Amino acid sequence: MTSTSLRADLAVHGVAVDAPVRRRAGAGPSDDGHVLLGGVGAALPIVPTSKYRVRGGRLLLEGADLGLDVAPVARPRFYDLETADGVPYEKIARLHGRDVLATTVVQTCIRYGEDERCRFCAIEESLRQGSTTAVKTPAQLAEVAAAAVRLDGVTQMLMTTGTSAGRDRGARHLARCVAAVTAAVPGLPVQVQLEPPADLAVLTELRDAGAVSIGIHVESMDDDVRRRWMPGKGSVPMAEYRDAWREAVRVFGRNQVSTYLIVGLGEEPDDLVAGAAELIDMGVYPFVVPYRPIAGTLATEVDRATAPPSWLVAEVSSRVGDLLSAAGMRGADQKAGCAACGACSALSTAGG
Ligand code: SF4
Structure with missing residues (x-):
């Protein structure tokens, strides 16, 4: 998958997130899915059923590590x-x-x-x-x-x-x-x-x-x-x-x-x-x-x-x-x- 198709797929399907990546409710941009994806800002929908998941600061696709760091933008x-x-x-x-x-x-x-x-x-x-x-x-x-x-x-x-x-x-x-x-x-x-x-x-x-x-x-x-x-x-x-x-x-x-x-x-x-x-x-x-x-x-x-x-x-x-x-x-x-x-x-x- 090219980086453009990955980025497009993420924009459409969003990501599921595990604690502690997701900050407390109502606490600012991280709840809107504002993250740094491989160090670059990305606004991604948070979708609990997405095939993409953020766990331990890494992006996973159906459980496989895609080699990208994901960090929430701090409140x-x-x-x-x-x-x-x-x-x-x-x-x-x-x-x-x-x-x-x-x-x-x-x-x-x-x-x-x-x-x-x-x-x-x-x-x-x-x-x-x-x-x-x-x-x-x-x-x-x-x-x-x-x-x-x-x-x-x-x-x-x-x-x-x-x-x-x-x-x-x-x-x-x-x-x-x-x-x-x-x-x-x-x-x-x-x-x-x-x-x-x-x-x-x-x-x-x-x-x-x-x-x-x-x-x-x-x-x-x-x-x-x-x-x-x-x-x-x-x-x-x-x-x-x-x-x-x-x-x-x-x-x-x-x-x-x-x-x-x-x-x-x-x-x-x-x-x-x-x-x-x-x-x-x-x-x-x-x-x-x-x-x-x-x-x-x-x-x-x-x-x-x-x-x-x-x-x-x-x-x-x-x-x-x-x-x-x-x-x-x-x-x-x-x-x-x-x-x-x-x-x-x-x-x-x-x-x-
Ligand atoms: S592109 Fe950046 S500034 Fe514009 S709406 Fe999205 S997050 Fe906000």
Whole structure:
């Protein structure tokens, strides 16, 4: 098995874990499956029935040792702190992988009504469960980022947002948050993620606030797939995405702009790879990830959608990895964000 197919198989089937690899319940990223696999960050579903098992810090396939060390990412120390007004830091931002601080600055979305919501999205679930707050203030984020860098060696931060009703799609609040964080922790690279804003000038405002890279996530470039899986967001014409990507590349630079492409939404693999090629030509990094059923989403609870076969994830990742490598675009060359982290994708093992 190649490293790309192993990585794809793990992303689809997940791993079963024995104590003490799994930390105590609710204790942070290790429970979400954030591990170091052969020293590299990987976000893997924890699936008790998986054919892969982590035991004694090693990865086993049906009992056979695959020769890879697996270590859980330790619970970060900043999770034990809270703001002066009593909000636990871990409700404001979370550790992803080994050293990425991630936050959703606005945890609500104008598209969360049942007929508009992206069927794979659970943005308001964690809010309902009380594990996060609806709006993170710039001051809170600055405080948490400073602690996460000081106590846990965080090296980059990403800020995403639910979509707001304004023409900026939430960009202005993001810009205020980025400015506060970069003032508190000069030099911490911050990526922002948002829908294409109607007013493209806000992309420059985000860069001027201190953001160094940006994700404008389309998930699929196939309009049928978009309408089916993202009835609200899919109504934004692809032309608006293309305009936003072009302007973002002009403002942030080639390979500092990324988008998600999800394998397993029903798109033809050749179409997905052709879309990735178009993005790469534009200077946009296509972050290829498998669809994963997540509790609380319409896709899981209503549609009973399942993960794609791992051969498909491996094939698409490998073809897109070849295109990225031919173009000299590596996720690791992004200054911040998911492509820089890479834990949710098999692309970095496929040359991207
Ligand atoms: S790839 Fe993105 S979502 Fe996945 S662990 Fe890294 S930062 Fe988080």
